Amino acid sequence: MYHTWMRYFTPSPAHHRLGLVCLGVGLQHGALPTVGPRTLDHHVAVVIGAGGGWFRGTDGRRTPVRAPALIWLTPGTPHHYAADPNTGWDECFVDFTGPATTTYTELGYIEPDRPVVPLSDATGPRAVVSRVARAARRDNPLLEVETAAAVHELLVALRRARADTTPDGDPVLQALARDAFHPLSVAEHATRNGMTPAALRTAVRRGAGCSPKDYLLGIRLGRAKELLAATELPVAAIARRVGYDDPAYFSRLFTRRVGTAPVRFRQQQGRAVPGGWSQQIPDPDDPPMLPAQDGPEG
Known part of the structure; x- marks a missing residue:
């Protein structure tokens, strides 16, 4: 038994000029059907939040997948994967494409040579996918731009959630x-x-x-x-x-x-004023405020 929800989009040529566009989003859990063998022409980030299964890529080896984990599906790369048929898993995914994927790959945010990436915590990436899902309603006039912006955010969240990065960053x-x-x-x-x-x-x-x-x-x-x-x-x-x-x-x-x-x-x-330089980073929950102005005298 499994449950699945997914939406797919067809951004216009103008939206593709944003650099990244979202092509689809899905939320699934349970003993899901096996995926592949297949080859795609775009990227997919599959976030496994709970459970386990396996993944097989170009090397032909079956790699165990244990949550929390990320599965990268990259264009032109054959892949084959499935949740454990007895326990299943909880997954969410985002399909995306665009010229900015080349730069994100060069910067190490997308890792074609490491299709299975252990995560320290899937909470952050899953929260971004949830925002994509909420934006996916058919009457949303901002759908393409809102979901495109979220793909950028997702790539950052996935990079931050990698298990080889400490909470405070790379030492x-x-x-x-x-x-x-x-x-x-x-x-x-x-x-x-x-x-x-x-x-x-x-x-x-x-x-x-x-x-x-x-x-x-x-x-x-x-x-x-x-x-x-x-x-x-x-x-x-x-x-x-x-x-x-x-x-x-x-x-x-x-x-x-x-x-x-x-x-x-x-x-x-230049905005130099006496006492205007500070090393302190403002607290987003306590932003600087102008002093309250006295009301007009009666």
Whole structure:
């Protein structure tokens, strides 16, 4: 016995230009029928929230699947899978496609070479799939855009829920972020973390989808933009604060990566006021509020 609910969509060419579009969503549980062997022309993320079963991919081996887990189905890849016929499983799935899938694959969010991914917790991804399902009503005029936005959110939720990522994030990335503003080379960062440069590159590529140099650069330039916008510190002082002893090199690097010079960025984004710079991240549940205004005197 099993239960199933699913909806499928046909986004227009204009919607495909969003980069990602949702093609379908489903929620199922029980001793579901075997899927495949088959090959699809689009991506599917299948989230197993409870139960178990098996998956067989291109290598022909039957891989056990135990919840919580993710099954990646990628275009052109034969696959064959099923829930345990005695216990079944609880699954939800989202079909999607679009040119942005190439970038998400390069960044490591989609893993064609690892079709079965253990998850630490399926709650986050399942919540996103539930939002897709709620948006799937036929009278929703925002259906295609709302579900497309949710696919982006789902890929992030799945990346965060991977069992090889701790709740606080990847320890290597945490260490790089902590030391990002020190004028250290990639080799020196590797030594600090007890790794070879090659091992550090592999870890950062897997965790952040980029090289250590680009990961550090993103953090440094982000801080530099904040300081340019919210303080009146000279550009040379900002360069030193974010790890560059040579202000001219910093300015050239900033201009090349951001597309505008530091001085020009400050002219466009500057909001410097006395006491306006803070390292504290606002609490979304307690947003900053303007003081209450006194009412007009009687």
